[in-house]
Amino acid sequence: MNLQVFVMGFFQPGNSSNYYIGMWYKQVSPQTVVWVANRKKRVSDIFSSELRISDGNLVLFNESKIPIWSTDLNSTGSSASVRAVLHDSGNVVLNDESNSSEPSWQNFDHPAHTWLPDVKISYNKITKKQQRLTLWKNSENPAPGLFSLELDISDNSYILLWNMSRRYWTSGSWNGRTFSKPRFCP
Numbered sequence: 124m125n126l127q128v129f130v131m132g133f134f135q136p137g138n139s140s141n142y143y144i145g146m147w148y149k150q151v152s153p154q155t156v157v158w159v160a161n162r163k164k165r166v167s168d169i170f171s172s173e174l175r176i177s178d179g180n181l182v183l184f185n186e187s188k189i190p191i192w193s194t195d196l197n198s199t200g201s202s203a204s205v206r207a208v209l210h211d212s213g214n215v216v217l218n219d220e221s222n223s224s225e226p227s228w229q230n231f232d233h234p235a236h237t238w239l240p241d242v243k244i245s246y247n248k249i250t251k252k253q254q255r256l257t258l259w260k261n262s263e264n265p266a267p268g269l270f271s272l273e274l275d276i277s278d279n280s281y282i283l284l285w286n287m288s289r290r291y292w293t294s295g296s297w298n299g300r301t302f303s304k305p306r307f308c309p
Contacts, residue, residue: 128211133169137263141165157237159265161192176205181217194228213239246276
């Protein structure tokens with residue numbers, strides 16, 4: 124059953140004249156954006172910009188046809204067999220139809236600023252990549268702002284960081300049932 128909970132497309136944050144590719148709730152007003160692809164690079168003209176599958180990746184080309192955001196997969200699949208699907212959960216999944224058992228890429232592995240159900244804020248020991256939620260710079264600019272939430276792998280706590288480096292708050296260690304001592308950090 125397809126409930127069409129989310130919409131994905133170009134949007135303008137606040138009173139900005141810039142455009143971004145994002146995802147928002149279909150039936151929530153005002154528009155509530157929950158994920159942004161090109162947070163660091165804006166688009167000025169949506170009529171000559173394009174989001175498409177190229178070389179097995181989902182790629183955003185700006186008005187000059189320069190790629191400004193991509194899923195950055197080392198894909199060997201042809202673009203003809205790759206599909207992007209927006210699920211009702213808010214997960215955008217890129218699949219190679221010739222091998223669709225596992226997604227090639229999904230935005231749930233690349234959260235932006237909103238913690239949706241089924242998104243895991245974690246640390247990948249193989250790739251050494253930290254997943255984090257990062258606030259917008261301001262209401263008109265979705266570029267990464269000053270506060271972020273991530274997992275501290277040393278004690279399985281969540282930490283709120285200021286400027287990606289200074290601890291601002293911690294949930295305390297996870298003991299399997301609860302977090303030990305949530306507190307603000309000095």
